[in-house]
Amino acid sequence: MDAVVDITVLALLGVTAVALLRIRNLVAVVMLSGIYSLLCAALYTMLDAVDVAFTEAAVGAGISTVLMLGTLSLVKREEKKPAHRPILPLFVVLVTGGVLIYGTSEMPPFGQADNPAHLHVAPRYVEESGHEIGMPNIVTSVLGSYRGYDTMGETTVIFTALVGVLLLLSTGPRNRRPWSAEERKADHDRAGTDPHG
Amino acid sequence: MDDRVILRVGTKFLIPFILLFALYVQFHGDYGPGGGFQAGVIFAAAFVLYALVYGLGHAKRVLPPLFAHTCSALGVMIFAGTGVVTMLKGGLFLDYNVLLHDPHHGQHWGIFSVEFGVLVTVFGVMVSIFYAFAGRRRDEA
Amino acid sequence: MRLLGYFNYWIVVVLMMVGFYTMISRGNLVKKLVGLSVFQTSVMILYISLGKIFGGTAPILLEGQEHVIYTNPIPSVLILTAIVVGVATLAVGLALVVRINEAYGTIEEDEIHQQDDVM
Numbered sequence: 001m002d003a004v005v006d007i008t009v010l011a012l013l014g015v016t017a018v019a020l021l022r023i024r025n026l027v028a029v030v031m032l033s034g035i036y037s038l039l040c041a042a043l044y045t046m047l048d049a050v051d052v053a054f055t056e057a058a059v060g061a062g063i064s065t066v067l068m069l070g071t072l073s074l075v076k077r078e079e080k081k082p083a084h085r086p087i088l089p090l091f092v093v094l095v096t097g098g099v100l101i102y103g104t105s106e107m108p109p110f111g112q113a114d115n116p117a118h119l120h121v122a123p124r125y126v127e128e129s130g131h132e133i134g135m136p137n138i139v140t141s142v143l144g145s146y147r148g149y150d151t152m153g154e155t156t157v158i159f160t161a162l163v164g165v166l167l168l169l170s171t172g173p174r175n176r177r178p179w180s181a182e183e184r185k186a187d188h189d190r191a192g193t194d195p196h197g
Numbered sequence: 198m199d200d201r202v203i204l205r206v207g208t209k210f211l212i213p214f215i216l217l218f219a220l221y222v223q224f225h226g227d228y229g230p231g232g233g234f235q236a237g238v239i240f241a242a243a244f245v246l247y248a249l250v251y252g253l254g255h256a257k258r259v260l261p262p263l264f265a266h267t268c269s270a271l272g273v274m275i276f277a278g279t280g281v282v283t284m285l286k287g288g289l290f291l292d293y294n295v296l297l298h299d300p301h302h303g304q305h306w307g308i309f310s311v312e313f314g315v316l317v318t319v320f321g322v323m324v325s326i327f328y329a330f331a332g333r334r335r336d337e338a
Numbered sequence: 339m340r341l342l343g344y345f346n347y348w349i350v351v352v353l354m355m356v357g358f359y360t361m362i363s364r365g366n367l368v369k370k371l372v373g374l375s376v377f378q379t380s381v382m383i384l385y386i387s388l389g390k391i392f393g394g395t396a397p398i399l400l401e402g403q404e405h406v407i408y409t410n411p412i413p414s415v416l417i418l419t420a421i422v423v424g425v426a427t428l429a430v431g432l433a434l435v436v437r438i439n440e441a442y443g444t445i446e447e448d449e450i451h452q453q454d455d456v457m
Contacts, residue, residue, distance in 0.1 A: 002392075010349040013383075017356040017376050026368055033372050040379055047390045048397070048409035050230040052382075054222075055421045058238040063323055064375070064425050066245055070330035071368065071432045075439045079366040080446045089363035097355040101348060109343035111392040113407065118391060122410045130399050134301040135227045135308070138397040138411040139418070143232065144308035147415060148291035151311065152276050154419040155318050159273050161426030162322040166266075168433040169329040229398060234422045319422060326429045333436060 024079040030068040037061040208250040215243040233312035237319025265324040272318025279310045346387040353380035365447035389413035
């Protein structure tokens, strides 16, 4: 039963990803990416990562959709038709994908208890965190206590991202469009510098 | 604005529950799925919903941008401050065992404080980012 | 069961390919960011798949029960923070898109290059 749901959700993810690639109406793309996130959350629940599923549902399907819609209210909502045949990108992607698929043949099979990933640090967390930390949720124990440094770093990254966004968006638009070549030239001559610099 | 009565009343009805749910996620994170990251996002989502329905001006009066900015810095300070307190108490940075007499209690309060810091930062950052995007005018040229 | 042993990894590779292809073949900057998040998600699914143990349960300790198999908590912890950092970086990317749109009036890569070449 688990296997059936797993395969179905993964197949739906694949279909949604291809739809994301092909649809050119950006509002539809953003809504589809919300659906994609919800499907991911379902998959994470299936794979017993409930905390991650929760985060993905709240962040991926909620906040990032709102942010993308906020951006789309400022920019054009229709994607232009691609001008040239994408032979080179296709080649690069196929080669990368082929190498990765070849690489998976060396990987331990999915879901076995004796996979290398489960043999080293994880058993210690599972066995000892109950006594050492005294909390049922191992993920919270690891996140807050064993790997508190990591979490502090992540919190700082989020804060830094906010600083970046505010630096980019808190000033008004200086260069109004349409910005013709003549205007640019004049600006360039006046300032004596590169207008992009 | 007045033609969206159902939306406005429904939103008013929903927001307290969203906030309450965020607090539940925060404080129940030790026992079930949840924690500061999720709670912060849900908390922010309540204000984003308010801003979407009632307009950015009202939302900014309820929750000034400066407050959100302060929150995002404050959370990181709470997190790092917890580490500093454990150092002052004679332990290592972020070693909660020394916080209280009993290591279990110390761990409990340490994780609580750290998760609270995460909640405050994530909440502040998400609301501030939303304000930054929503406050932008569409270019009329 | 043998097929399922690698099915997750293959789908992860396919998702990664679709995301990567979206990023490098499409000129629209918002589309590129969507492709980036598909790419990102594929890596996350790979991590979470590595953590799964058949017959296991979510890593929340059950009181009074011995010999329960718990799924590996470490990928969960890593990916939990990665998702939130992912949305923060997405916000920075979108902010850049907004600024580019204000400076050039378009978010199509080739039109931006055209305007630059006119200089």
